[in-house]
Amino acid sequence: MSKTPVLEFRGVTKRFGTLTANDNVSLTLHQGEVLALLGENGAGKTTLMNILFGHYQADEGEILVDGETLPPGSTQSAINAGIGMVHQHFTLADNLSVLENITLGTESLWSLRQDQAKAREKLAAMISDYGLVVDPDAQVSELSVGERQRVEILKALYRDARILILDEPTAVLTPQEAERLFATLKSITEKGLAIIFISHKLHEILAVSNRIAVLRRGAIVGTLETAVSKREQLAELMVGRMVTRPRLSAIEPGELVLEVRDLSTSGTGATELKQVDLTLHQHEIVGIAGVAGNGQGTLADILSGLRKDFSGTVQLNGQMLKAGNPRAIVASGVGRIPEDRHARGVVADMDIWENLISEDIRSDEVCRAGFIIDGTSARARAEKQIEKFDVRCKGPDAETKLLSGGNMQKLILARALSNTPSFILANQPVRGLDEGAIAYVQEQLLEARKRGAAILLVSEDLDELMALTDRMAVMSHGTLSSALPTGDRTIAEIGLMMAGHGDQGQSNMGISANGH
Amino acid sequence: MVIEPRETVSVWRAGLAPVWAILASLVVCAMLISWAGASIPNAYYLLFKGAFGSAFALNETLTRSIPLIFTGLAVSVAFRAKFYNIGAEGQLYAGALAATFFGTGLITLPPALMVPFLVLTGALAGGALLIIPVLLKTHLKVDEVVTTLLLNFVVLLVVSYLIEGPWKDPASLGWPQAASIIDEGVLPTLLAKGRLHFGLIIALFMAVIIWLMMRFTVQGYEIRAVGHNAKAAEFSGINVNRTVIMTAMISGGLAGIAGVSETAGLKGYLTLDLSPGFGYTGIAVAMLAQLNPLAVVPAAIFLSAVYVGADAMSRAVNIPTYIADVLVGVSILAVLCSVMLSQYRIRWRT
Numbered sequence: 001m002s003k004t005p006v007l008e009f010r011g012v013t014k015r016f017g018t019l020t021a022n023d024n025v026s027l028t029l030h031q032g033e034v035l036a037l038l039g040e041n042g043a044g045k046t047t048l049m050n051i052l053f054g055h056y057q058a059d060e061g062e063i064l065v066d067g068e069t070l071p072p073g074s075t076q077s078a079i080n081a082g083i084g085m086v087h088q089h090f091t092l093a094d095n096l097s098v099l100e101n102i103t104l105g106t107e108s109l110w111s112l113r114q115d116q117a118k119a120r121e122k123l124a125a126m127i128s129d130y131g132l133v134v135d136p137d138a139q140v141s142e143l144s145v146g147e148r149q150r151v152e153i154l155k156a157l158y159r160d161a162r163i164l165i166l167d168e169p170t171a172v173l174t175p176q177e178a179e180r181l182f183a184t185l186k187s188i189t190e191k192g193l194a195i196i197f198i199s200h201k202l203h204e205i206l207a208v209s210n211r212i213a214v215l216r217r218g219a220i221v222g223t224l225e226t227a228v229s230k231r232e233q234l235a236e237l238m239v240g241r242m243v244t245r246p247r248l249s250a251i252e253p254g255e256l257v258l259e260v261r262d263l264s265t266s267g268t269g270a271t272e273l274k275q276v277d278l279t280l281h282q283h284e285i286v287g288i289a290g291v292a293g294n295g296q297g298t299l300a301d302i303l304s305g306l307r308k309d310f311s312g313t314v315q316l317n318g319q320m321l322k323a324g325n326p327r328a329i330v331a332s333g334v335g336r337i338p339e340d341r342h343a344r345g346v347v348a349d350m351d352i353w354e355n356l357i358s359e360d361i362r363s364d365e366v367c368r369a370g371f372i373i374d375g376t377s378a379r380a381r382a383e384k385q386i387e388k389f390d391v392r393c394k395g396p397d398a399e400t401k402l403l404s405g406g407n408m409q410k411l412i413l414a415r416a417l418s419n420t421p422s423f424i425l426a427n428q429p430v431r432g433l434d435e436g437a438i439a440y441v442q443e444q445l446l447e448a449r450k451r452g453a454a455i456l457l458v459s460e461d462l463d464e465l466m467a468l469t470d471r472m473a474v475m476s477h478g479t480l481s482s483a484l485p486t487g488d489r490t491i492a493e494i495g496l497m498m499a500g501h502g503d504q505g506q507s508n509m510g511i512s513a514n515g516h
Numbered sequence: 517m518v519i520e521p522r523e524t525v526s527v528w529r530a531g532l533a534p535v536w537a538i539l540a541s542l543v544v545c546a547m548l549i550s551w552a553g554a555s556i557p558n559a560y561y562l563l564f565k566g567a568f569g570s571a572f573a574l575n576e577t578l579t580r581s582i583p584l585i586f587t588g589l590a591v592s593v594a595f596r597a598k599f600y601n602i603g604a605e606g607q608l609y610a611g612a613l614a615a616t617f618f619g620t621g622l623i624t625l626p627p628a629l630m631v632p633f634l635v636l637t638g639a640l641a642g643g644a645l646l647i648i649p650v651l652l653k654t655h656l657k658v659d660e661v662v663t664t665l666l667l668n669f670v671v672l673l674v675v676s677y678l679i680e681g682p683w684k685d686p687a688s689l690g691w692p693q694a695a696s697i698i699d700e701g702v703l704p705t706l707l708a709k710g711r712l713h714f715g716l717i718i719a720l721f722m723a724v725i726i727w728l729m730m731r732f733t734v735q736g737y738e739i740r741a742v743g744h745n746a747k748a749a750e751f752s753g754i755n756v757n758r759t760v761i762m763t764a765m766i767s768g769g770l771a772g773i774a775g776v777s778e779t780a781g782l783k784g785y786l787t788l789d790l791s792p793g794f795g796y797t798g799i800a801v802a803m804l805a806q807l808n809p810l811a812v813v814p815a816a817i818f819l820s821a822v823y824v825g826a827d828a829m830s831r832a833v834n835i836p837t838y839i840a841d842v843l844v845g846v847s848i849l850a851v852l853c854s855v856m857l858s859q860y861r862i863r864w865r866t
Contacts, residue, residue, distance in 0.1 A: 017522075306750065327753035336751075344751040349744040358741065358752035361734055371734045 004067045005030050006194050007083075007163050012061035014047055014218075021047040023219040024061070029163065034185060034195045036205040036226070038238055039215035040434045041405070045198050048215070049165055053078050053085060065163070084156025088168045090148050092155075094141040099123060101140055102155045119158075126157055130187050144499075145291060146177035153184070164188065165196045170204055172291060175462065175495035182208045200238070201463075202231050214238050239435040246442045247467050248449075254282030257454035258423050263302070263312035265478075271295050273302075273310065276480045278473065280423065280454035285445065286483050287469035288458045291498050295478035296458045297339065300427045303456070304336045305329040316423060330359045335421035335448075337412055337429045339458075345412045346400050353382035353396035356415050389414035390440070406437025413444055424448055424455045430464065442468060462491055476500045522861050533858045534804050534811075537850035538818070544850075545843045554833040566828025567821035575710035577817065577824045579782065583608065583791065584816035585719035586774035587798025589726050590642075592807040594767035596730065597743040599653070599760050601646065603664030604771040605795025606671035610645040611638030611775025613675065616683065616694045616786045619701040619779075630700040634776050635718065642772020643765040645671065650764035654757040668795065676788055685785065694786040703781035715777030720813065722770060727809040739763050771795060800848045806855065819844055 005028040014022040021044045029035050039045045050056045052063060054075040063070045065081040092101050103119045123136055132150045140148065149169065156164055166185075170178040185195055185208060199205050205212055205226075212229055214222045214237040222237045235243045258280040265272045273295050280286050290296055301307040302314065308324030315321065322328035330336070338344040346355045357366045357378050366378040382396035391410045393403060403411065409429070416424065426445060430438040445455055445468070459465050465472055466486060473483035474497040481497055489497075546556045567577050587604040594601035601607075614637040625633055645667060652658035676692070683694040703714040730736035741749040742759045750756050778790050801819055805811035826840030 304751065305753070325753070326751065330753065338751055343745075344747050347741050347745040347748045350740065354737065354741075358748075358754075361737060361752075367734060373732055373734060373737060375732070 003030065005064075006066060007196075008064040008067075009048070009052075010062050010064065012048065012051060012058045012063065014044075014051060014056060014058050020218050022051065022058070023217070025215070025218070025220055026061075027213055027220065027223075029194045029196060031194055032189050032192055033210040034189055034197055034208055036209035036212045037196055037198045037215060038200065038202070038205055038212055038234060040200055040238055041432050042434060043215045043238075044218040045215055046167070047218075049085070049167065049196075049198070052083065052165070079159060082160060082162035084159060084161025084164050086149065086152045086156060086164065086166045086169060088171055090152055092140045092148060092151060095139065097137050097139055098134055098143070098151050098154075099136040101151060102136075102158050106159065123154065123158065126154055129191065130157070131184055145172050146174075146180065149173070149177075149181065150184070153188075157188075161193070163194050163196070165198070167198045168200075169197070170199070170201065171460070174291060174498040175491050176499065177495075178204065202234055203463075205234070206231065216240055243435055243439075245435075245439055245467060246446050248285070248446065248470065251283040251450065253284045253470070254452060256281055257317060258456070259313075259315040261313045261315075263299070263310055263314065265298055265302075265307070265310045270477045271298050272478045273298050273480075274478045276312070276478075278456075278480060278483065280456060282422075282452045282454055283449055284471065285449055285455040285457055285469045287465035287472040287486065288456065288475050288480070289462060289465050289472060289494055289498060290460070290475035292460055294475050294498075295480075296427070296475050298478070299475075299480075300339065300425060300458060303329075303334070303425050304338070327359065327362070330419075330421075331363075333419075333422040335416035335419075335424040335453075337409075337416055337424070337426045339427040339431075341405070341408050341412055346408060348399075348401035350400060351397050352386070352391070352393055352400050352403075352411060353379045355400050355411060356382045356385055356396075359415060360419075385414040385418055388418075389444075406433050406440070409433060409437060409441060413441065417444060417448060420451070420453075421448075422453055424453050425458075426455060427458045428460070429457070430459075430461075462494060466491070474498055522859055529858045530806075530855075533854040534806065534815070534851055537804070537854040538847055540850040540854070541843055541847035544846045545839060548839060548842060549835060552835045552839075554835055559829055559833055559835065562829040562832045563822070563825035565825070566832075567825030572710060573824065573828070575707065575712050577821045578716060579711045579713070580824055581813075581816040581820035582713070582715040582719050582781070583774040583778050583794040584797055584801050584820055585723060585813055586770050586777065587794050588801030588805060588812040588816050589719075589722060589809055590767045590770035590774075591798045591802035592805060592809060592812055593726060593730070593739070593770065594763055595743075595802060596807050597739045597760055597763040598746075599650070599763050599767070600661045601649075601664050601764065601767050601771075602661050602799070603646065603649065603667050603795070604767075604774070604798045605791060605793065606664070606668035607642035607645050607768045607771035608775040608778070608791050608795050609671045609675050610641040610768075611772030612779040612786050612790055613671075613678070613775070614638045614641035614772065615697065615701070615776040615779045619697040620695040620785075621698055624698060624700055627700045630698075631703060631714070631780070634697075634701050634780055635773055638772040638776030639769035640772070642770070642775065643768040645772075646764040646768035650761050654760055672788070675786065679786060679788065683786075692788060696785045697780045701780050702784065703777065711782060713777075713781035715781040718773065718777065722773070723809050723813050726766075726770075730809060735762065771798070774798075797844065800844055803848055803851050806851075819847075822847075 007029040009025050009027040012022050012025045025048060037045050047056065051058050054073050057073045070081055071077045099120060102123060120136060127133060132154055134147050134150050140151065169181060173181065189195060197208055206229065209226045212224045212226055212234065213220055214234065216238060256279060260276060260278040263273050263276040271293060276299060288296055302310055305324055305326035313320065316332060316334065319332065322332060342348065361367060365381065366374050368374050379396045386393065386396065389410045391414060392407050429441050433441065449455055457465065457469055469486045471483040472486045474481045474494055476498055477500055549556050549559045566573055568574055587608065590604045591601060615634045618637050619634050649660050649663035649667065652663055653660045679692045679694050685693055685695040706712045706714060706716065730740065738754045738759045741754055742756050746756050774794060779786050783790060797819060801812055801815045804815040822843050823840045826837055826843065829835065830837040830839065
């Protein structure tokens with residue numbers, strides 16, 4: 001392509017102290033193409049986009065739009081240059097209509113009346129041009145996640161964006177909604193716009209892009225034509241070595257460990273549980289798929305001992321669960337990996353050894369006379385756990401906040417798995433980790449399964465669930481489907497169930513699996 | 517200009533933050549002193565001399581630091597759990613009320629029992645005053661800054677009512693003050709000359725006890741965990757509400773002892789000017805000590821010296837004593853800035 005690229009990064013470098021977040025990044029984006037930006041968590045994708053939008057200023061290098069230098073550090077000039085961003089977390093006002101959300105901020109400050117008729121006309125044209133079907137008068141609070149994303153895209157297009165950036169756009173979508181998004185993106189590029197699609201999911205990138213730029217540790221390590229790219233090759237480029245994520249080996253399930261019967265919570269929201277039944281056996285990993293905010297968090301809270309206002313029964317190894325009492329639950333043989341390691345998993349301002357005793361601080365092992373902490377034996381135990389779980393740190397007295405995400409998760413694993421629990425609740429255990437840490441966490445879970453633990457794996461990543469679970473259930477609006485052997489349902493069927501279409505049979509779908 | 521977090525904060529940098537803060541506040545006040553027309557070295561010399569220059573001065577400085585150690589400890593414990601108790605002033609008076617109620621003849625015990633008894637009742641009274649604010653916070657999420665601050669005024673009005681009315685000492689010749697603490701309840705003085713009293717020993721003892729508790733016990737661990745990250749504390753099985761209530765009781769109790777110590781140790785009876793804002797200055801003490809119970813002792817002595825020394829200086833060079841308040845105020849701001857700068861760095865762009 002000899003034409004001037006619509007967007008060009010030239011040698012962009014950004015450092016935070018000793019960390020180089022972006023290292024001499026050069027990229028070009030041409031009219032009518034989808035450029036995928038592929039990289040692990042922490043590879044520098046988000047930093048690069050923040051520089052483009054003027055939230056950060058690059059230390060070196062420049063950004064050109066249509067051959068003209070974009071003034072650094074100015075969000076407004078990025079928008080004026082025709083760059084539109086669709087964030088992973090939506091920035092919509094729930095109590096306004098779609099039309100109001102889209103026009104918000106575009107009216108002149110001094111006009112007392114909004115020029116609604118004109119805006120409505122423009123929006124209608126965009127909706128029909130791009131196939132972004134959504135009712136302009138609907139309240140945003142009534143829309144599904146997929147519809148909200150369409151509103152976000154329309155919002156950017158309404159501001160005459162010619163370059164659209166989508167940051168992990170499929171994270172909150174069901175597989176069907178993702179398919180539909182890809183079709184939309186195609187029609188947008190056919191109209192002459194250019195798109196940067198940020199993701200770490202290989203199959204999506206292969207499905208949607210024309211070219212792929214791979215970012216590793218802040219630097220571009222390769223730019224490839226999608227048509228000639230292979231999944232394995234991209235994975236290796238992204239991670240820097242061959243990637244082999246662990247997979248299940250066949251083990252016969254053992255005795256019943258966890259039995260949840262008729263579990264409900266009061267209230268009517270999507271996060272309230274409605275008659276949930278679930279059983280887990282020894283040597284078994286059961287997955288729960290679902291879009292975030294459909295009750296997985298509530299179930300996890302109950303099983304971790306954070307909630308006791310529920311009806312129904314939860315039995316662990318034949319005993320009733322000590323509802324609302326995390327320490328008793330841990331003592332009865334439950335290992336818990338919380339969803340958000342920073343918010344719930346650790347107290348970042350305390351030392352590593354202190355975080356390692358948080359769940360059994362009153363046990364004889366680390367406590368004397370019922371109230372004095374035995375720092376010597378607590379540190380000695382921490383030392384062993386650090387070594388066993390390969391937590392890279394200066395020692396038990398190091399501050400927890402200095403750990404990387406992966407090492408922090410290893411610390412949580414060390415705490416949760418050290419006393420060989422019979423039941424492990426793993427809520428999004430690999431979210432936000434790099435490949436090395438992901439493989440480590442997954443291996444530890446498989447190891448626990450092998451020795452006889454029952455594991456409940458809650459995840460939004462269907463690939464992870466497909467690879468790691470013996471059985472799988474889908475959660476939608478607080479209802480949990482039956483947990484069938486993994487593989488009995490296709491990805492497409494699971495996607496429909498995630499969208500709330502119930503536990504239907506396999507023949508009446510009309511949608512085929514999307515090529516995993 | 518950009519502000520960036522430092523990757524690592526050395527112990528030295530963090531520990532020296534208050535020292536830089538004190539130096540910075542001295543510089544700021546030097547400008548005020550020269551503006552007021554006095555010589556800066558002379559003023560600071562007089563301030564130092566007034567605080568430490570003689571046995572009498574040292575005695576006064578230490579005496580005045582006693583209530584500040586108690587209130588400083590009260591605030592540092594509470595702030596550790598992110599329970600923002602601004603009511604140490606009211607809790608101090610609650611302790612003084614308890615000491616006056618029990619210590620002016622209602623109960624008579626031998627001195628070895630009477631003094632601990634009064635200290636205990638004062639601590640309970642100070643804690644009791646925090647029951648309503650802490651339960652409002654834990655159960656209804658009412659902001660404790662507002663409730664504890666406003667309760668200070670309520671308590672002062674109650675004190676005012678009592679010493680002008682039912683508790684007024686008939687022998688006081690019309691002055692609004694309560695009856696004197698009986699001899700068995702009075703804290704003994706420590707030295708032959710001067711006003712320094714046994715309250716200092718209690719204060720130092722409490723500082724060590726609180727330090728040991730925060731560092732080596734399950735309760736201290738739970739207070740720190742709740743303060744740093746309540747959600748993670750809850751996940752690990754700590755009862756967050758119970759911990760906050762316990763913290764409030766300890767904090768209120770410490771401030772209550774300050775009231776007992778001032779009433780039964782220094783003044784001998786309750787008046788409305790028992791405390792010139794020791795409860796509020798306790799916040800400055802705690803911030804200067806960076807919430808470390810042992811560091812509360814030197815921080816309290818430093819601020820006490822500023823007040824005592826500024827008194828002497830202002831008399832000698834004719835500067836208003838408010839310079840002491842300014843110095844304390846500036847040093848708090850400087851501490852906050854220096855703590856921030858020990859964790860963040862400012863980079864100037866070219």
